[in-house]
Amino acid sequence: MNKLGSIPLKDICIQDEFWNRYVELVRKIIIPYQWDILNDNLEGVETSHSIMNFKIAAGREQGEFYGAVFQDTDLAKWIEAVAYSLATDPxxxxxxxxxxxxxxxxxxxxxxxxxxxYFTIKEPDLRFTNLKEGHELYCAGHLMEAAVAYYKATGKERFIHIVERFADLICDEFSPEKNGAGYPGHQEVEIGLIKLYEVTGKKKYIEQARLFLERRGTSPNYFLEEEKNPKFKPIFPEFMHYDTAYSQSHKPIREQTTAEGHAVRAVYMYSAMADIAAAYNDKELLSVCETLWKNIVGKRMYLTGGIGSSGILERFTANYDLPNNSNYSETCASIGLALFGRRMAQITHNASYMDVVERALYNTVLAGIAMDGKSFFYVNPLEVWPGNCIKRTSKEHVKPIRQPWFGVACCPPNVARTLASLGEYIYFYDENSIWVNLFISNQTTVKLQNREATLRLATRFPYDGKVHMEVDGEEGFCGKLYIRIPEYAKEYCVFVNGLELTQKEITNGYLEIEITSSKKTIDMEFTLKPRMIRANPLVKEDIGKVAIMKGPLVYCMEEVDNESNLPAYYIDSDTELEEFYDDTLLKGTMVIQCDGKKMIQEEWENETLYSEHPVKFAEKKIKFIPYPYWANRKTGEMIVWIKEFV
Amino acid sequence: MNKLGSIPLKDICIQDEFWNRYVELVRKIIIPYQWDILNDNLEGVETSHSIMNFKIAAGREQGEFYGAVFQDTDLAKWIEAVAYSLATDPxxxxxxxxxxxxxxxxxxxxxxxxxxxYFTIKEPDLRFTNLKEGHELYCAGHLMEAAVAYYKATGKERFIHIVERFADLICDEFSPEKNGAGYPGHQEVEIGLIKLYEVTGKKKYIEQARLFLERRGTSPNYFLEEEKNPKFKPIFPEFMHYDTAYSQSHKPIREQTTAEGHAVRAVYMYSAMADIAAAYNDKELLSVCETLWKNIVGKRMYLTGGIGSSGILERFTANYDLPNNSNYSETCASIGLALFGRRMAQITHNASYMDVVERALYNTVLAGIAMDGKSFFYVNPLEVWPGNCIKRTSKEHVKPIRQPWFGVACCPPNVARTLASLGEYIYFYDENSIWVNLFISNQTTVKLQNREATLRLATRFPYDGKVHMEVDGEEGFCGKLYIRIPEYAKEYCVFVNGLELTQKEITNGYLEIEITSSKKTIDMEFTLKPRMIRANPLVKEDIGKVAIMKGPLVYCMEEVDNESNLPAYYIDSDTELEEFYDDTLLKGTMVIQCDGKKMIQEEWENETLYSEHPVKFAEKKIKFIPYPYWANRKTGEMIVWIKEFV
Known part of the structure; x- marks a missing residue:
């Protein structure tokens, strides 16, 4: 298999109207803000204690460990984000x-x-005795990812050597000769080991990742077995009656056909499976990945690229079970979906994966972070009513406002590292070709057959469908350019050096264009008219409803732009959707408006709950804003799927 | 206040087509079945150990306590049900x-x-040190209710004396001089103490109930305080971060205006508050009860009389927050609502309370029990999709099939005692008058001013609106008969001794008729045509939907009578609802049918999740059965609120 490469971050410079406000947040706000949190310098946010834990473990300070068992990953993900940022902005x-x-x-x-x-300070004797809940291998994986990113950004090897020593210990500890059955409760070390292999060339690391994956779900179940060890000590009471599907250990990975359990764990695992399939040229495993992907995107994914329908245990549930106001749809899970989809696209060269990656990045991942970079959503509902987001009820996980920092702080640093590495999603390449996946304005340098070219991409995507590209190659530069035609771009035209392309060659969803060293300009124009989307009628929660999208962007109604009781709004399927750019709103955004109706209260006194009163409507203007921008103004209701007169 | 009496159960004989199948289940099936369970004689149901716990505590057997802290109530509620049954069927x-x-x-x-x-065997030193979770007073209350019921049925005083000694201990332990701040975590002892006062005349019992109520929610919060006692030992880990509203201790009871927290606790407390208001002629407290009642039935109650919108912690949430497929709506909570409503009707002589009591009894209470009497619902959703009722997810509490017996077995014996005491709901009386609340065929004897009469009521209610009554009084018998005109009986006619009553005197929703010793026949006819009900548009989950009712009975669609994907069905507001009695279906039931449409899959392959496909419908016949009868055949989807073309 020919797994395409990502262009190194230091060779790509993003200058994009839509994305820069977020990308710059990482460098200017999030990284320093998170550093303060890691050092417990901020008041009014939950204590992190992450740096202090390391200082205690290092013997520099006295004290107790504080935080979750996986607290170390806060620091690891911060380093990873910093590394990506340093690559582009030293x-x-x-x-x-x-x-x-x-x-x-x-x-x-x-x-x-x-x-x-955690284990060094608190439980030195219990290392690796509770893989189900201990998260040691999960933390190890994030350290490895951080070390690799830092090495790639700076060329410094010290961190790599540190994690190599840890990886060596893990390979020894979990070798077939020692603990030949163990594997992590929360997948992540597999990705870390594979990345470490990629920079060190040490085959044993990727082999250990493969072993962890292949052992998973074999019989007897490791996590049920380890509980019998007298040294086993439970950490989370909610895992008392363990459901093996929760950690994707219900079946060997090759027998898994549906996405099950904790959504983040699942997509991290599938990402590693894809890597292993490519590295070992394992077509059977790739086919398992394709099946799992198809199950997610065809039956278990929200319009916004969110995954994980159950608030309890943040997990997948059943095909077409996609409740809008009680889902989890963790920001980290959509990040993981993007990681998985990117790998699948790199391996299969198929644009359809990037359709989903784009959906996840533009909607759920961005919704995870406030416009000021200082507060975050873990949970990304498609419908919110602040009045019923009540603690210690079934909606306790749903928040109508982003939170400054969480006890379990996985999402904020994960968003940061994703935004900081956005450049890796834009292009793929191999020796002869370049793939253009995302329409984000940037300038990059790339080599094909050892000849360099500068690529410039300029666009106001997703608000405008015009994309202008320039390929400025040195003498002898030639190759193929594959430009992704998004699923939603039903109509488009392409001009190469000013001449319209009439014969369009499409391969796996990518438009193929020969390029040579003579400066080439490519101009494309996609139709990005707002469109009304319906869900498959098997999605019970969305029957009789439509959602508005423009390009990859999902739109939503907010109470602040409309009135309360958003579920009472209806539109007609032939309503005209007007759009206009409002540069005073939400730092500038494209707004969509239309005529609609709202079911009204007339005849109902407030106290009457049920009666035979007839239905009455009032005419209303309806206003939509991009989903990622919700909850940046006054707290209120939000809704994505609105009712349709059928 | 003139609190009306209930006619003693031994003076009333129910012979009703609709109800007898359930009432007889109690005597023939449930009581012996539950006896076997209490004695652990059955396989395949969860262990009760209830009798064995008592034997161990009595020193008759050796062994360990088994079960929940409130396991004793299984036995108490069984005795109470038996007592009611003995009253009518020695x-x-x-x-x-x-x-x-x-x-x-x-x-x-x-x-x-x-x-x-529990405490006697396991924690003799920890008595009354954890009122929040210990349930000792809750168990005490159920023992008192059982003792009173048994005394009323048999005249035997032994059990009364036993609980009197316990009540004396409680009055001493929680006297203002000793623990003058304590009150139960789960309300129930208040009801028990009041009943014990009613049969013993010992004022200190009702006074203790009043004290428990008045202390509740005062500052500092008792439950937060008791945690500071070194003897405090937690029982349920989920109560770690205690939310005082959960147990209605967030405010003094007189300051409470909305129904909050665990629904069963709430309505048990409101019932006791109503009793206290009546006994102490406390108008302010009665007005608090009226406010709380209005909040429930006007803003927080399901069409089926279910209460408790949150699966997590079985509790109330917010006004108009009434999700249909994730609610708790515990059977016990609707029983408690009936207890509260009955008391309010007895005190205020207002029929509107009995409208709600009737709604709860006919729908949620009956739905709680299978037609064979051997399996039970705790949770009573209004919409179910078996495929997403998955353990350890947000729908883990929702079950598509009734369960044989639960670890926490509160609902089954509670249903049994409610059905066995159904007679108490039919009539109220005072010295001069009789109130007819429910249209259930029966024969009863009643005395007004010391003159006896036999009342006979014959009806096929709720399937037919004709009600025939005969009042056969001894010489000099006279008084007033108040017959409830249900809210849904928009039209009705009344014949007294065969002559139509043209001048109808309505007092608080009751039709007033003078009766004398000359034999009187009263014939009424209510229009009970099936009707389409809508919810107040503030109930977001029900916007654009209708439910079908006939009389007090809510109807639902089941997959077995229709097709899968019930949320895809639509009806028109002017669709004709045909009804017919099918004596082969569900042991005989009135079925409602109509024409409708179903949104169909055409153009959608199974794998397409989102697209711009247009909406398409197919014509379908729709069949409805009474809600209480759902889940008595093949497991499948069920829905109450179906979509309406608006």
Missing amino acids: DSKLEELVDDVVELIEEAQCLDGYINT | DSKLEELVDDVVELIEEAQCLDGYINT
Whole structure:
């Protein structure tokens, strides 16, 4: 299999109207803000204690471990985000800060290579005795990803050597000779080991990742077995009666055909499976990945690219079970879906994967972060009524406002590292060709057959469908350019060097264009008219409803732009959707408006709950804004799927 | 206040086509079945251990306590149901069985009067140290209710004396001089103490009930305070971060204006508050009860009389928050609502309370029990899709099939005692008048001013609106008959001794008729045509939907009578609803049918989740059955609120 490469982040510079406001947040706001949190310098946010835990483990400070068992990943994900940021925007002071942190991590590393502040400080004798809940391998994976990112950004090897020593310990500890049955409760180390293999070339790391995957779900179930060990000590009471599907260990991975259990774990695992399939040229495993992908995107995914329908345990449920106001749809799960989809696209060269990646990035991932970069959603509902988001009820996980920082702080640093690495999603390449996946204005340099070219892409996507590209190659530069034709671009035209392309060659959803060193301009125009989307009628919650999309962007109604009781609004299927750019709204955004009706209260006194009163409507103007921008103004209701007169 | 009496159960004989199938189940099936369960004689149902716990506490057997802290109530509620059954159907063998149980309870009673097998066996030193979770007072209340019922049925005083000794201990322990701040975590003892006062005349019992109520929610919060006691030992981990509204202790009771927290606790408390208001002639407290009632029935109650919108913690949430497929709507909560409403009707003589009581009894209470009497619903959703009722997800509490017996077995014996005491709901009376609340065929004897009469009521209600009554009074018998005109009976006619009543005197929703000793026949006819009900448009989940009712009975669609994907069905507001009695279906029931349409799959392949496909419909016949009868055939989808073309 020919797995396409991502262009190194340092070779790509994003200058995009839509994305820069977020990408810049990472560097200017999130990274320093999160650093303050990691150091417990901020009041009014939940204590992180992450740096302090490392200092205690390193012996620099006295004290108790504080936080979740996976608290170390806060720091790891922060380093990873910083590394991506340094790749595109070098910053020597920030780099020094990371160097200090790397030194701290090394000091906190045990002599045998082990790194985990929870177990080192609190339970040194219980290492690897509770893989189900202990998260040591999960933390290890994030450290490896951070180390690889930092190495790629700076060329510095110290962190790589630190995690190598840990990886060596893991390979030894979980070798077929020692603990030949164990695998992580929360997948992630597989991705870390594979990345570590990619930069070190040490085959044993990827082999260990493969072993972890292949062991998973075999009989007897490891997690049920380890509970019998007298050293086993439970960590989370809610896992008392363990459901093996929760951690995708209900079946061997090759027998899994539906996406089950905790959504983040699932997509992290599928990402590693895709990597292994490519590295080992394992077509059977790739086919398993395709089946699982198809199950997600065809039956278990929200319009926004959210996954995980159940608030309880943040997990997948059943085909077509997609409730809009009680789902989890964790930001991290959509990030994982993007990671999985990107790998599948790199392996199969099929644009349809990037349709979904784009959907996840533009909607759920962006919705995860406030416009000021300082508050975050874990949970991404498609319908919210603040009045019933009540603690210790079935809606306790749904929040109408983003939270400053969480006890379990996985999403904020995960959003940061994703935005900081956005460049990796825009292009893929191999020796001869370049694939253009996302329409985000940027300038990049790329080499085909050792000849370099500069690519420039300029667009106001997703608000405008015009995309202008320039390929400025050195002498002898030639190859193929594959430009993704998004599923929603039903009509489009292409001009190469000003001449319209009449014969369009489409391969796997990509338009194929020969390029040579003579400067080429490519101009495309996609129709991006707002459209009314319906869900398959098997999605019970969406029957009789439509959602508005423009390009990859899902739109929603907010109470602040309309009135309360948003579920009472109806539109006609032939209503005209007007759009206009409002540069005073939400730092500038395309707004969609239309005529609609609202079911009204007339004849109902407030106290009457049920009666035979007839239905009455009032004419209303309806206003939609992009879904990722919701909850950035006054707290109120929000809705994506609105009723349709049928 | 003139609180009306209920006619003693031994003076009323129910012979009703609709109800007898259930009432007889109690005597023939449920009581012996539950006896077997209490004795752990059945396989395949969850262990009760209830009798064994008492034997261990009594010193008759060796062993460990097993079950929940409130396991004793299984036995208490069983005795209460048996007592009601003995009142109407004497059975000397059954009575002997109860006498033996009473002896066992007495043996298990501590010298100082304390009865609770959990604490006596397991934690004798921790009595009354965790009122929040310990349920000792809750168990005490159920024992008192059982003792009173048994005394009323048999005249035997032994059980009364046993619970009196316990009540004396409670009055001492929680006297203002000793623990003057404590009150139960789960309300129930208040009802028990009031009933015990009613049969013993000992004022201190009702006074203790009043004290418990008045202390509740005062500051500092007792439950938060008791956690500081070094003897405090947590029982349920989910109560770690206690939400005082959960147990209605967030405010003093007189300041409460909305129904909050655990629904069963709430309505048990409101019932006791109503009793206290009547006994102490406390108008302010009655007005609090009226406010709370209005909040429930006007803003927080399902069409079926279910209450408790949140699956998590079985509790109330917010006004108009009434999700149909994730609600709790516990059977016990609707029983409690009926208890509360009955008291309010007895106190205020207002028929509107009985409209709600009737709604709860006919729908949620009956739905709680299978037609064979051997399986039960705790949770009563208005929409079910078996495919997403998955353990350890947000729908884990929703079951598409009734369960044989539960670990927490509150609902089955509660349904049994409610059905066995159904007679108490039919009539109220005082010295001069009789109120007819429910149209259930029966024969009863009643005395007004010491003159006796026999009342006969014959009807095929709720399937037919004709009600025939005969009042056969002895010489000098006279008084007033108040017949409830249900809210749904928009049209009706009345004939007294064959002559149509043209001048109808309505007082508080009751039609007033003078009766004398000359034999009187009263014939009424209510229009009970099936009707389409809508919810107030503030109920977001029901916008654009209708439900079908006939009289007090809610109807539903089941998959077995229709097709799968019930939410895809639509009807027109002017669709004709045909009804017919099918005596082969569900042991005989009135079925409602109409023409409708179903949104269909055409153009959607199974794998397409979102697209711009137009909406298409197919014509379908739609069939409805009474809601209480759902889930008595093949497992499948069920829906109450179906879509309407608007």
